[in-house]
Amino acid sequence: MEQKLLLSSQLSVHNTLCEVTLNSAALSWRPRGDNTHKRAAGRRYGPLNAAGSQYVPVCEIISVQETEEDCASTGVGKWQKVPQTPVESNQHAFTVSYVERTQKHRWRCGEVTLHCTDRTLCLQWVQAIREQLSLLTIRPKRLLVYINPYGGKHHGKRIYEQKVAPIFSRASISTDVIVTEWANHARDHLKTEAELKKYDGVVCVGGDGMFSEIIHGLISRTQSDSGVDQNLSDETLIPCSLRIGIIPAGSTDCICYATVGSNDPVTSALHIVVGDSQPMDVCSIHHNNTFLRYSVSLLGYGFYGDVLTDSERKRWMGPARYDISGVKTFMSHRYYEGTITFLPADENVGTPRDKLPCRTGCNICSLPSADKQGSRDEESVSDTDRKGVWQVIRGKFLAINAACMSCACPRSPKGLSPSAHLADGTVDLILVRRCSRFDFLRHLLRHTNKDDQFDYPFVEVYRVRQFHFTPRYEETNSELDLREADGSGRKRFFSRICREHPACNCSLVHSSWNCDGEILPHAAIQVRVHCQLIKLFARGIEEHSVFEEPYPLSAI
Numbered sequence: 001m002e003q004k005l006l007l008s009s010q011l012s013v014h015n016t017l018c019e020v021t022l023n024s025a026a027l028s029w030r031p032r033g034d035n036t037h038k039r040a041a042g043r044r045y046g047p048l049n050a051a052g053s054q055y056v057p058v059c060e061i062i063s064v065q066e067t068e069e070d071c072a073s074t075g076v077g078k079w080q081k082v083p084q085t086p087v088e089s090n091q092h093a094f095t096v097s098y099v100e101r102t103q104k105h106r107w108r109c110g111e112v113t114l115h116c117t118d119r120t121l122c123l124q125w126v127q128a129i130r131e132q133l134s135l136l137t138i139r140p141k142r143l144l145v146y147i148n149p150y151g152g153k154h155h156g157k158r159i160y161e162q163k164v165a166p167i168f169s170r171a172s173i174s175t176d177v178i179v180t181e182w183a184n185h186a187r188d189h190l191k192t193e194a195e196l197k198k199y200d201g202v203v204c205v206g207g208d209g210m211f212s213e214i215i216h217g218l219i220s221r222t223q224s225d226s227g228v229d230q231n232l233s234d235e236t237l238i239p240c241s242l243r244i245g246i247i248p249a250g251s252t253d254c255i256c257y258a259t260v261g262s263n264d265p266v267t268s269a270l271h272i273v274v275g276d277s278q279p280m281d282v283c284s285i286h287h288n289n290t291f292l293r294y295s296v297s298l299l300g301y302g303f304y305g306d307v308l309t310d311s312e313r314k315r316w317m318g319p320a321r322y323d324i325s326g327v328k329t330f331m332s333h334r335y336y337e338g339t340i341t342f343l344p345a346d347e348n349v350g351t352p353r354d355k356l357p358c359r360t361g362c363n364i365c366s367l368p369s370a371d372k373q374g375s376r377d378e379e380s381v382s383d384t385d386r387k388g389v390w391q392v393i394r395g396k397f398l399a400i401n402a403a404c405m406s407c408a409c410p411r412s413p414k415g416l417s418p419s420a421h422l423a424d425g426t427v428d429l430i431l432v433r434r435c436s437r438f439d440f441l442r443h444l445l446r447h448t449n450k451d452d453q454f455d456y457p458f459v460e461v462y463r464v465r466q467f468h469f470t471p472r473y474e475e476t477n478s479e480l481d482l483r484e485a486d487g488s489g490r491k492r493f494f495s496r497i498c499r500e501h502p503a504c505n506c507s508l509v510h511s512s513w514n515c516d517g518e519i520l521p522h523a524a525i526q527v528r529v530h531c532q533l534i535k536l537f538a539r540g541i542e543e544h545s546v547f548e549e550p551y552p553l554s555a556i
């Protein structure tokens, strides 16, 4: 569709006189009299549109500023005096900052300076572009930022101050910043104190554990404000209205990586600035109608639970703790016996063995909820129709993993479940049955390359909407329930080697759940997916490569 022209002038870009136009979709420029459709002014700033002009989509403009006299911009963040050329001898100019795509889904802040013959024209351009930006009401203006100073390599504060705050200020976003002083500081502040009405979003600087604090605070606050009791496992939860931004500064940063495509703080800051919105599923975890936790990425019992438990004792090592604990846990080769019951997802949402990953604008995540959840009543399904009927699996497992999203991260670029969806209302249940150490190693190594980690007889994978897990000792013999009351009246669990078979590593030992990087000491749990309960300042992973046009050319 042809866009209405808002402003058009002859301005100089990088020493070349250009026809510059602004419409509601894009700012574009091309050298005067250039009909080659190929050559554009100076260096290439962005892609070429159908008319052969360089352009920046309005929705990817970060800001526009009148350029200081005698100064011209020559690169991101570097302002220096440059020699005068005839065409730029008049120093009235404005600089447009915009999103520039680089490799591996990373975004940068690009800049282009346009020189005008007089100041009135310059101000007219600045005003026209600002007016267009002001129409982008999805962009946040005021954010509440929580920084975990102890996440990852303890660089959270520095990352925010040096890389993120300057971008927010350039985009005229105001912020209230809280550097957390203790674990769960951010969660409790959001739950009870924060004046959420003042903000357009919440940003966390840290890893998956910090993100987990934020969602616990926001979801609990939203439910209590609406009178919803999150202890009731079949309650319909109210979606959170505020979007959440993640500035990665943790050890794994899987939630950021799987929703943006990289763990780069500048990229995340730019997704926040342009006001992206990515809905996301959340799993609620209960034990006997008591709410335990929420999870959005990995919920892992056995291998990943044991890695986490061991790694918490090595926190001083930073992110390397996971590698050491990973090897140690792998060597221990413990397996766990129990029963998993699950409610399979409708076939409309595909299967974990699909080869189509969830990407920006994913068709499966965009299905109406009724199509995702199946239109049939569970009761009315015949026994032969397995859909909508709870299934039961018993066995001895090295790992029981539930991935609500791909869980892609730098250690595993395609993730634990490469085709899992961010917002389809399902979780991929991956059961790794007892097998030899060698086979388990082959399965684990496939998380790091392109081979299919599910293509083994000891691995089963199901796309489900709910599941329950009960360890064998809780099912069969209450004496083997290793709970003890601690001083606070809560239950505590202890791992213990089977007394009858001290050397066998057998099924009476129990593990803990790794819940988005936090230890959940209960073994028996009930899990249910809440479709699109939260929203992130993200857009999912973009399909196109850096050199492809991100927008349909006809729209520019």
Ligand SMILES: CCCCCCCCCCCCC/C=C/[C@@H](O)[C@H](COP(=O)(O)O)NC(=O)CCCCC
Pocket (backbone or CB within 6 Å): 207, 208, 209, 210, 250, 251, 252, 253, 254, 297, 298, 304, 307, 308, 322, 323, 326, 327, 330, 407, 409, 411, 412, 416, 444, 445, 447, 448, 514, 515, 516, 517, 518
């Ligand atoms: C012996 C060879 C092992 C090779 C294993 C490679 C598989 C890696 C898959 C990683 C999936 C990670 C899923 C994400 C989990 C995070 O939520 C959690 C906490 O993150 P953060 O708060 O940022 O620290 N991270 C982990 O549980 C680390 C798991 C590492 C396992 C080696």
Ligand SMILES: Nc1ncnc2c1ncn2[C@@H]1O[C@H](COP(=O)(O)OP(=O)(O)O)[C@@H](O)[C@H]1O
Pocket (backbone or CB within 6 Å): 147, 148, 149, 150, 151, 152, 153, 179, 180, 181, 182, 183, 184, 185, 205, 206, 207, 208, 209, 210, 211, 213, 249, 250, 251, 252, 253, 517, 518
């Ligand atoms: N100020 C603080 N002091 C100690 N722990 C904190 C603080 N703020 C947050 N935490 C906790 O730190 C843990 C790890 O945080 P996270 O940001 O995920 O880093 P990492 O990825 O290194 O695990 C989380 O459990 C979080 O609740």
Ligand SMILES: [Ca+2]
Pocket (backbone or CB within 6 Å): 281, 403, 404, 405, 420, 421, 422, 423, 424, 425, 426, 427
């Ligand atoms: Ca999902």
